[in-house]
Amino acid sequence: MTYCIGLKLEEGLVLMSDTRTNAGLDNVSRFTKMSTWEVGGERAVALLTAGNLSITQGVITRLKHAITDAEEGRTNDDGSEIETLLNAPSMFRVAQIVGETMRDVQERHRKTLEEQGAAADATVLVAGQRNGGQHRLFLIYSAGNFIEASYDTPFFQLGEHKYGKPILDRIITPETPISVALKAAFVSMDSTIRSNLTVGLPLDLAIIRTGQFKIDLKRRIEQEDPDFQRISNEWSDALRNAFESLPEVTTDGASRG
Amino acid sequence: MTYCIGLKLEEGLVLMSDTRTNAGLDNVSRFTKMSTWEVGGERAVALLTAGNLSITQGVITRLKHAITDAEEGRTNDDGSEIETLLNAPSMFRVAQIVGETMRDVQERHRKTLEEQGAAADATVLVAGQRNGGQHRLFLIYSAGNFIEASYDTPFFQLGEHKYGKPILDRIITPETPISVALKAAFVSMDSTIRSNLTVGLPLDLAIIRTGQFKIDLKRRIEQEDPDFQRISNEWSDALRNAFESLPEVTTDGASRG
Numbered sequence: 001m002t003y004c005i006g007l008k009l010e011e012g013l014v015l016m017s018d019t020r021t022n023a024g025l026d027n028v029s030r031f032t033k034m035s036t037w038e039v040g041g042e043r044a045v046a047l048l049t050a051g052n053l054s055i056t057q058g059v060i061t062r063l064k065h066a067i068t069d070a071e072e073g074r075t076n077d078d079g080s081e082i083e084t085l086l087n088a089p090s091m092f093r094v095a096q097i098v099g100e101t102m103r104d105v106q107e108r109h110r111k112t113l114e115e116q117g118a119a120a121d122a123t124v125l126v127a128g129q130r131n132g133g134q135h136r137l138f139l140i141y142s143a144g145n146f147i148e149a150s151y152d153t154p155f156f157q158l159g160e161h162k163y164g165k166p167i168l169d170r171i172i173t174p175e176t177p178i179s180v181a182l183k184a185a186f187v188s189m190d191s192t193i194r195s196n197l198t199v200g201l202p203l204d205l206a207i208i209r210t211g212q213f214k215i216d217l218k219r220r221i222e223q224e225d226p227d228f229q230r231i232s233n234e235w236s237d238a239l240r241n242a243f244e245s246l247p248e249v250t251t252d253g254a255s256r257g
Numbered sequence: 258m259t260y261c262i263g264l265k266l267e268e269g270l271v272l273m274s275d276t277r278t279n280a281g282l283d284n285v286s287r288f289t290k291m292s293t294w295e296v297g298g299e300r301a302v303a304l305l306t307a308g309n310l311s312i313t314q315g316v317i318t319r320l321k322h323a324i325t326d327a328e329e330g331r332t333n334d335d336g337s338e339i340e341t342l343l344n345a346p347s348m349f350r351v352a353q354i355v356g357e358t359m360r361d362v363q364e365r366h367r368k369t370l371e372e373q374g375a376a377a378d379a380t381v382l383v384a385g386q387r388n389g390g391q392h393r394l395f396l397i398y399s400a401g402n403f404i405e406a407s408y409d410t411p412f413f414q415l416g417e418h419k420y421g422k423p424i425l426d427r428i429i430t431p432e433t434p435i436s437v438a439l440k441a442a443f444v445s446m447d448s449t450i451r452s453n454l455t456v457g458l459p460l461d462l463a464i465i466r467t468g469q470f471k472i473d474l475k476r477r478i479e480q481e482d483p484d485f486q487r488i489s490n491e492w493s494d495a496l497r498n499a500f501e502s503l504p505e506v507t508t509d510g511a512s513r514g
Contacts, residue, residue: 162419182506238499
C-alpha cells in the first residue's frame with residue numbers, strides 16, 4: 001500500500017508521501033510516489049500517486065514524455081503544440097490532462113490485469129499553482145474523473161488513510177499555518193507507519209507556498225532524520241502524558257448512562 | 258460497519274462495542290453487538306459480533322436456543338446433554354461451539370448471499386472465564402476457525418479497526434490496569450466515531466474481572482454519558498496541547514535527511 005497526504009492551506013500546499021510498495025508481503029520495494037516540476041517563476045506542479053505501481057508509473061512516464069516532446073519542439077500530427085502539465089493554461093486543465101492520461105493507461109492495461117486477478121485501481125493527487133491562478137489540489141480517480149479540495153475539505157489522503165486521519169481531522173483547517181500543518185502531517189505519517197507494515201520510511205515532502213510559483217521545499221526524510229525522530233519520539237511522550245491526564249472512568253457498576 | 262474492542266489484561270477482560278449497523282448509507286439502524294451470560298459464581302461469557310447482521314443474529318439465536326433447550330431439560334436425539342456456552346467444560350470448548358455454530362449458519366446462507374452480491378462474512382469475539390480455568394479471549398472467523406489473544410497480542414478489534422488502533426498499540430499491554438485500559442478503549446472508540454460515520458453511539462461496555470466468574474460491569478453508554486463526554490472533550494483538549502508542545506519542523510529548504 002501507500003500513504004500520501006495533500007493539504008491545501010491558505011499559506012500553500014503541503015505534500016507528503018511514503019515510499020513503500022509491495023506486490024505481496026514478501027515482495028517489498030522502495031519507489032518514490034512524488035513527482036514535482038517547476039517552471040521558474042511561472043508554475044509549480046506536484047503529483048502524488050497510489051495504487052497499482054505499473055499503472056501509476058505508466059501515467060507519470062507518459063506525462064514526462066509529453067513534456068520532453070514539447071520541450072524538444074515536437075508537435076501533434078496536425079502541427080499543433082503538445083499540451084503538457086507545464087504549458088496547460090490552468091491547474092484545472094493540468095488535472096484534466098492527468099485524468100485523460102490515467103484513462104488511456106487504464107484502457108490499455110485494466111482488462112488484462114483484472115483477467116489475471118490483479119487490481120488496476122490507481123489514484124493521483126495533483127497540486128500546484130501557476131502565475132495568474134489560485135493554488136489548487138485535485139484528487140484524480142482511476143476513471144480519470146476528479147474532485148477538488150475546498151474550504152470545507154482542505155485535505156486529501158491516498159492509500160492507507162484511516163490510521164492517520166483522526167489527527168488531520170482535528171488539526172487541519174485552511175487557516176492552519178504550514179509549520180503547524182507539517183507537524184500534523186508528520187504525526188499522521190508516524191501513526192500510520194507504526195500501525196501498518198505496508199507504509200514505510202523514507203518519506204518525501206514538498207511545499208508549494210502560495211504565490212511563489214515554485215517548489216519551496218523538497219526533502220527526503222530518512223529513518224534517521226532528526227526532525228522526524230524528534231516528532232515521533234516527542235509525540236509518543238506527549239500522547240502518553242495527554243492520555244494520563246484524562247479522568248478515570250467510572251467502573252463501580254452503577255450505570256451513569 | 259461496526260467497531261468492537263476486546264482487551265485481555267491480567268486484571269480481566271474489557272469489552273466494548275458500538276451499536277450502529279447499516280445496509281447502505283441510507284439504511285442505518287441500532288442493534289447491540291454484545292451478548293453476555295453469567296452462571297452465578299461459575300462462569301461469565303461475552304460475545305461481540307461484527308459483519309453480516311443476519312449471520313451474527315443467526316449465530317447468537319442458535320446459541321441462545323441451545324441454552325434454553327438445555328435449561329428446560331431437553332436432550333440430543335441420542336439422549337445426551339445438549340452442550341452450550343454455559344455447560345461447556347472449558348473456554349476453549351466455548352470458542353469451538355461458537356465456531357461450529359458460525360460454520361452451520363454460513364453453510365445455510367453464504368451461497369445465496371454471495372449469489373445476490375451480498376457479503377456473508379462475520380466475526381465474533383468470545384471472552385470469558387469459568388471457575389477452574391484462565392480468563393481467555395478468542396476471535397472466531399467466518400469459517401469457524403479461531404485465534405486466541407496472548408501475552409504478545411493482548412487485544413483484538415472487529416470491524417472499523419484502523420482509526421482506533423494507534424492508541425491501543427501505544428497503551429495496551431497485559432499489565433495495563435482496567436481503569437487505564439477503559440480510558441484507552443473510550444479514546445479508541447471516540448477517534449473511530451469522529452472519523453467514520455458507520456460507527457456510532459450508544460456503546461456497550463462489559464468488564465469481566467479475573468477470578469470473579471461474573472459480569473462485573475455492564476453498561477450502556479449514551480451520547481450524554483458524562484464519562485464518555487468528559488473523555489471525549491478532555492482528549493480533544495489534551496491532544497491539541499500535546500500537539501502544540503511538539504517541536505517545529507524545519508522548513509528552511511535545507512535537507513537535513
